[in-house]
Amino acid sequence: MTDPRTTEHDIYDPVLDTPPCYYRESADAHPPLDSPQYKSSALRHPKQPLIYLPQNVTEITGPQLSVRVTGELDNDLTRQHAGEPLGERITVSGRVYDTEGKPLRHTLVEVWQANAAGRYLHRWDRWPAPLDPNFSGAGRCVTDDEGRYRFTTIKPGPYPWGNHYNAWRPAHVHFSLLGRAFAQRLVTQMYFPADPLFPHDPIFNSVHDDAARERMISRLVLHESEPEWALAYNWDIYLRGPGATPFEESL
């Protein structure tokens, strides 16, 4: 086996740490696909049990395309148009770790969100809140050598949806992470502290464990805020790390 550090691909250090398999999470680590309070899950969950897939090379490898798909200003959602978007300017930053606490460097982080009025720039979003000509609501970046990501954006507004009478989503930013391996793939949502809509949202509450729900909520970090410019929210993301029982994965 050649040492990847000596090849032209030397920026991808995580290759040195590729484990033989990834940690198997408990059944309640993620929300159940069958979540009756979230009505559109009714016809969109398998009824047959999942079949155990021993992890092998296809699962512990993954696309390494971070540099190719990101541009310099992709992580600043406030500078994608001629003017400044309306709303509360914020930074959202944090680190991407695995479950052993090891940062994932050079991994792709993609985000999308509503504008300050709670309206998405999407033709299916038709509730009567204003669009902002200076805000598209999409960004991407690649974590740095210490696993850090950072976005500058506008705090999204809450918005109504059709799940039940008078249903409103708490403000959130959608996150998509490729991780280092297929087995680490995660799409989730980042929430803001103490949102009064939390008790009423079936998507947030589809995660039944109190501590697990907390892991979706960012923190306001005043000392990282930029005076006279932007408040700072911090949110760390944990993807699956190395598994402890490779024997079960062997074929």
Add this chain to the structure above:
Amino acid sequence: MIYATTPSQTVGPYFAIGLPWPDGPFAVPADTAGAITISGTFYDGAGDEVPDYLLEAWGADGDGNYADLWDYAGPSKVPGFRGFARCAHEDGDGSYEFVTLKPAPVKLPSGVVLAPHLDANIFARGMLKHVVTRIYFADETAANAADPILASVPAERRETLIAKSTDNGYRFDIRLQGPGETVFFAV
């Protein structure tokens, strides 16, 4: 110390703002020798086509190498081979289509040989976490018969994992729920 993972949440109805890539469906440039098209339709539990969903596929090239830097089975030597396709539909007829290379069998150090396959993720509104399935190939009868993963699937459901040959590649329909429900895996 083992930290707990961040929980999954649905991709929602508006992922098309952020997730489509212009070259998403091309895991390999279309003019690459041996490129195949894999297409299909994604159905919900009512048997209706799902107009908005995200499908991603990942697999090896025709030499069994991955677009990955780890030496176990990579990196791929095929120019432009990304090995990863992303189809992001916001308003479609339920169909998807991507271009890749047909993967070679994978021989494990133990001597076990895995039949050619791709892994696929599917995300959609109404799904709080993605589901994972595998795409095998109908013209690999002998390799499929010897594949330990297919062997672990109840015989009557195995067909849901096998893509049928078409003029330019393969067809792989996905049924999320109900009659003919596709096999999904816990990874």
